[in-house]
Amino acid sequence: MSAVATRGRTLVFDVNETLLDIEVLNPFFERVFGDARVMRQWFAELILYSEALTLSGEYTRFGTLAVAVLQMVATFRQIELKDGDLEEFKSTMSKLPPHREVPEALEKLANAGFRMMTLTNSAGEAGKASLVQARLYDFFEHTFSVDEVAKFKPAREVYVHVARALNAQPSDLRLIASHTWDTLGALAAGYSAALVARPGNAPLAVGAQPDIVEPDLLQTATRIIEVDR
Template identity: 50%
Template structure:
């Protein structure tokens, strides 16, 4: 019988509530929907820079994207704005169901890890602030390999560090681009349908889809019940 997979979590929006970033964008841009435009551009340009062979830390890209969006609207971004962006991004709270669902998975015998594009120090602060850092056996950052997700190198970094085959790993994320990269790398994957996120009908598909982390956790536990 196959062993339980090692569970690797995306962090931003998957575990932490990205919508708590909206007030800073509403203040600067006059509309909270600017946060979604910023985040989608952050992901796009982190992937574009990676494909172009030019690594830039995730937080630096986030700051540059915010300025770029402001420049297109004739808005001036000050140092205080950049500091507030960094502070809010580093202190996003977990989604309400996340702490209990993580404990449920751990109590069921799953080993839990993270893999995020954030710098390790940013990720650590996020998880410490959210009170969930101790639930993870180890935390990984794409900075360790200088390739943002969904590049093959980012997932391969975790495989090498944990000394396991790709098939032993399962990514949980709320972004289809992330699960697409994981499944293409030979991992299992579960997609959480957070607000604005859903299944893409082309490309490698996640094996599990759920409405929140509790839903995904229950499906994983049922699927692997009785496995070592």
């Protein structure tokens, strides 16, 4: 991680699911809802309503929205959430571990000389804390949050804000994310993009396409070094 950045392109990483493993929430959903697959429903609804808030001109912090969506899913599934359930959920969310290959992939990119940032829907301090507890924080030069523009990804303003803060052209930035909705937003803002197609994620056959699609971050890192040399 001591290499001096020499590449022209700066890498901007999504955090939740791209770097950190949200599947550790599955036991909670299995216990509370009787079906671990409800985690994916909750996450999809969380993204849906984050986008709905942005489109309607509203904003609340991502952690607050995550709990509200959990309560909504519980309501229409006729599940009564107890205080202990909410505390367990929030505690697990604050301690998401990195995917197994992530530290090696980040080390490889750092040694190749790339500048690396994060851009997360999570609030600023929460996003930083999640990287610290996962022992990933030191890989990154800066951690950006959508809190800074009060709009959730994939609003174009979020990606433009990062480029301006870095005094960079969007074309000099590459977003790395596990979610096609995120790569669509970055590409629309002029970035290039790499999709980490983890289980439950895949490219969309319409719209602008990432030029790199790989199943994990280590393979994605290898391709980035090949393409962005």
